[in-house]
Structures are given as structure tokens and as C-alpha cells.
Amino acid sequence: MHVPLLIERKRDGGELSPAEIQALVEGFTSGAIPEAQMSALAMAIFFRGMSEAETAALTLAMRDSGRVHRWPANTPPKVDKHSTGGIGDKVSLILAPLLACEGFWVPMISGRGLGITGGTLDKLESIPGFRVNVPEAEGLRQLERIGVFMAGQTADLCPADRKLYALRDVTGTVPSIPLIVASIMSKKLAESLDRLVLDVKFGLGAFMKTRAEAEALGAALAGAGNRNGVRTTLRLTPMDEPLGHTVGNALEVSESVATLQNRGPADLLALTLELCAAVSDRPASVFAAHLASGAAWERFVQLVEAQSGDATALERLNAIHAAPVIEPLPAPRAGILSRLDAGAIGRASVQLGAGRKVATDPVDFAVGFSGIRKVGSPLAEGEPVLTIHARTAGAAAAARTELGAAFTIE
Numbered sequence: 001m002h003v004p005l006l007i008e009r010k011r012d013g014g015e016l017s018p019a020e021i022q023a024l025v026e027g028f029t030s031g032a033i034p035e036a037q038m039s040a041l042a043m044a045i046f047f048r049g050m051s052e053a054e055t056a057a058l059t060l061a062m063r064d065s066g067r068v069h070r071w072p073a074n075t076p077p078k079v080d081k082h083s084t085g086g087i088g089d090k091v092s093l094i095l096a097p098l099l100a101c102e103g104f105w106v107p108m109i110s111g112r113g114l115g116i117t118g119g120t121l122d123k124l125e126s127i128p129g130f131r132v133n134v135p136e137a138e139g140l141r142q143l144e145r146i147g148v149f150m151a152g153q154t155a156d157l158c159p160a161d162r163k164l165y166a167l168r169d170v171t172g173t174v175p176s177i178p179l180i181v182a183s184i185m186s187k188k189l190a191e192s193l194d195r196l197v198l199d200v201k202f203g204l205g206a207f208m209k210t211r212a213e214a215e216a217l218g219a220a221l222a223g224a225g226n227r228n229g230v231r232t233t234l235r236l237t238p239m240d241e242p243l244g245h246t247v248g249n250a251l252e253v254s255e256s257v258a259t260l261q262n263r264g265p266a267d268l269l270a271l272t273l274e275l276c277a278a279v280s281d282r283p284a285s286v287f288a289a290h291l292a293s294g295a296a297w298e299r300f301v302q303l304v305e306a307q308s309g310d311a312t313a314l315e316r317l318n319a320i321h322a323a324p325v326i327e328p329l330p331a332p333r334a335g336i337l338s339r340l341d342a343g344a345i346g347r348a349s350v351q352l353g354a355g356r357k358v359a360t361d362p363v364d365f366a367v368g369f370s371g372i373r374k375v376g377s378p379l380a381e382g383e384p385v386l387t388i389h390a391r392t393a394g395a396a397a398a399a400r401t402e403l404g405a406a407f408t409i410e
Contacts, residue, residue, distance in 0.1 A: 003024070003033055003037050006024065007040050007041050011048065016054055018060075021061050022061045022064075024038075024041065025058070025062055026061070029159055029160045039167055039173075042164070042173040042179065045176055049176075050178035055178045055181050055182060055223075055224055056228060058178065059181065059185045060228060062161050063187075065158060065186075066156045066160070067154075067157055068189075069136060069192045071140070072140075075105060077195060078193045078194050079196070079197075080106060081095055081198075084206065084207055086117060086205060087118075087239065087345055088243040088252065088345075089117070089243050091275065092108060093123065094256055094259050094268070094300075095275055098287045099276060099280065101295045102287070102290070103147065104280065107193075109153055109190075111152070111153065113356055113363070116355060117205075117346065120150065126249040126250040126317060127310065129310045139151065142306050153187060158186045181221050181224050182224075185221060185224040195230065196230050196279070197275050198218060198232060199235050199275060200221070200235070201236075204239065204240045205239040205241075206239040215236065219234070235274065235275060241342050241374065244265045244268040245372045246368065246370050247346070247349050247372065248349060248354040248370075249365045250366060251370050252368075257297075261294075261297050262292050301314070321366035324390070325389070327390075328371075329403060333381050334378075336410055337374070337378075337407060338410045340372070340407045341406040344402060344406035345369060348402040352364070352367040352390055366391070369386045371386055371387045372386040373385055
């Protein structure tokens with residue numbers, strides 16, 4: 001294999017064979033192909049794209065660069081959900097125990113937040129003691145016992161993805177649909193799922209700004225899943241305003257606890273039930289009943305305890321992670337909230353420390369926003385549009401400045 005010839009072919013709009021793609025991924029993962037050549041190939045893919053067959057081959061090659069989960073025969077359907085990221089999106093914390101209540105196995109491997117969107121692992125780690133490292137044998141025992149685990153990506157799962165993403169991040173090739181698809185779907189295929197539901201966001205607080213962009217990405221993701229034997233369904237979700245009323249790690253877990261106890265916000269509940277129904281072929285009412293009966297809450301408590309978390313802390317997380325500075329962002333005049341920019345709220349949450357600018361940044365579990373009003377809400381002058389939770393008065397003031405133009409009252 002002569003790598004420069006393959007780069008040139010892709011640069012000129014040609015197609016690579018599955019065997020060539022496999023060899024490229026193997027060589028890059030092992031170190032035989034240098035970063036300079038893989039950077040050039042990534043840029044060629046960025047400009048020229050990949051066919052559906054090429055994208056599927058790249059996805060499989062990246063999946064096979066590491067360990068692939070193998071589940072015993074004749075076990076319940078393995079299901080999962082993937083969101084392309086959103087502001088205040090804590091759906092996974094509610095969806096996973098709900099699906100487990102219906103007898104599905106949910107081997108959920110999640111990521112950390114990067115940029116303005118939060119990560120499921122960061123939220124879970126705000127629960128004292130919660131352990132996101134779950135070895136495969138332990139995960140299987142947990143599935144057999146309670147039907148769910150929620151864990152982080154291990155070093156031996158899709159190492160090609162981790163190495164290639166780091167390269168894309170510093171070469172301006174992150175926003176390439178074939179490379180996004182291969183990155184997301186290689187990890188999902190490594191879970192050896194039977195079914196997957198995709199929640200592709202679009203709007204001010206999403207990676208894809210328009211519905212058309214989200215449709216293109218969603219179709220490519222679903223195609224890669226279905227082509228490789230995972231029944232994949234797709235939902236497109238607007239993300240112009242945050243989901244629910246909170247943004248921030250412990251704050252979002254507290255809102256998830258409220259939802260599992262059947263007292264959560266309507267928009268969060270509706271989306272979670274819709275995604276459960278889409279992946280399960282069962283009506284949303286079945287899952288609503290698990291919330292009403294307390295079964296979903298009980299299953300989440302079992303999940304936390306199984307992964308060494310302190311379940312007694314779940315209903316007092318806001319006290320455990322109380323920010324030193326908590327103050328309202330008041331409405332400057334009376335009227336109807338007609339716009340609330342989720343992207344601006346996401347950027348402000350990163351500045352507070354709830355998210356990361358680079359992958360090595362720590363996160364502050366306590367900071368973020370609560371009491372976020374929904375578009376269409378009436379507001380009196382001086383009434384809070386949201387409440388800021390900050391580490392310092394200076395950080396709170398910076399958040400107020402960032403959010404000054406983030407909302408409109410008419």
C-alpha cells in the first residue's frame with residue numbers, strides 16, 4: 001500500500017476500497033502511518049466526502065481497531081441512544097433506567113462534555129462515589145441483574161477513533177459528516193447493539209445549526225447503523241433553547257432525579273418518552289407508567305449503587321454541590337420571553353467551569369444555571385430569567401455579561 005497514492009485519489013474525488021480503508025486505519029492506529037499523512041487524508045475527506053460504502057467501511061475499521069463487546073446468545077435486546085449534544089440534555093440519565101424497566105439491556109457507553117455541550121459522564125461523576133469505569137465482565141453481571149450500566153469509553157474501545165479525533169481537533173477537520181459518522185457509530189457498533197435511537201439536534205445550541213444539516217447528518221448516521229446490522233431510528237430535535245430548566249452537572253442530575261420521580265419539566269419528559277418509544281416499539285404510555293409507579297426511580301437507584309455511587313446523596317446534590325455565589329439574572333422589563341439562545345447559555349456555562357474548552361480541563365460540578373424560563377413565559381420586570389450558580393462573584397458577573405444579549409422580551 002502506497003499511502004500518498006491513496007491520499008491523492010481521495011483528494012481528486014476518487015473512492016477508496018474497504019480493504020484500503022482498513023489498512024489505513026490499522027496503520028495509523030499502530031503508528032506505521034504518520035500523523036502528517038493521516039492529516040492530509042482527513043483534509044481530503046473533509047473537502048471530497050465519502051460514499052456511503054466508504055463511510056460504512058471506515059466505521060467498521062475504527063470499530064475493529066479495538067475490543068468489541070460480545071454478549072451471550074439468547075439475551076434481551078441490547079439498546080442505546082445517542083445524542084449529538086445539546087444544552088441541558090440529560091435525557092440519558094432518565095432513558096436508560098426506563099428502558100431497563102421494560103426488560104431491555106442498556107449497555108450505555110457515554111462521553112464527557114467538550115465545548116458548549118455537557119457530557120453524561122461528568123453529570124454522573126457529580127454523584128459522590130459514582131464509578132464510570134466498568135469492566136466488561138462486571139458490566140455483563142450488571143446487565144443480568146438490573147439491565148443497565150452507564151460507563152465511559154475504555155482505552156481498548158475504538159482506539160483509532162480517539163487517535164483520529166485528536167488529529168481532527170487540531171487540523172480543522174472536525175465538521176466532516178463521514179468522519180463524524182465513523183467516530184460516533186464505531187463506538188456504538190462496538191457495543192454490539194441490536195437497536196439504536198439517534199437524537200440529532202439542530203439550532204442555536206447544537207453542532208448542526210439548520211434542520212437541513214441535521215437531516216444530512218442523521219441520514220448518514222442511520223445509514224451506517226442499519227448497513228452494519230443495528231436497527232437505527234432517527235429523531236431530529238430543535239435546540240434553540242435549553243432542554244429542561246437546568247444547565248450544569250449536579251443541577252442537571254437533580255432535575256433528572258425529579259423527572260424520575262415523575263415531577264420533571266414537560267419538554268424533558270416528552271423527549272425522553274418519545275425516544276424510549278422509538279427504540280422499543282412500545283407506546284410512550286408504557287414508560288410514563290414506570291415513572292408514575294416509581295419503578296424507573298428504583299432502577300436508577302440500583303444503577304447508582306451498583307457503580308459505587310451514594311444513592312442517599314441523590315436528593316441533596318444541590319446542597320452537596322452548592323455554588324458559593326447564587327444570584328438571579330433579572331428581566332429588564334415586563335413582557336413575554338420570545339427568545340433564549342441555548343448556544344449563549346452553553347458558552348456561559350463553559351466560562352463558569354461547568355464545561356471544557358479542551359479535553360484536559362476539569363469541570364466544576366456545582367456551577368451552571370437553574371430556573372431557566374421557557375420561551376413563551378410571561379415575565380414581570382425584575383423577575384429572574386434564570387439563576388446563576390458561580391464559583392466567584394467575578395464569574396457570575398462575566399456570565400451576566402455573556403447572557404446580556406442571549407434573550408429577548410417582547
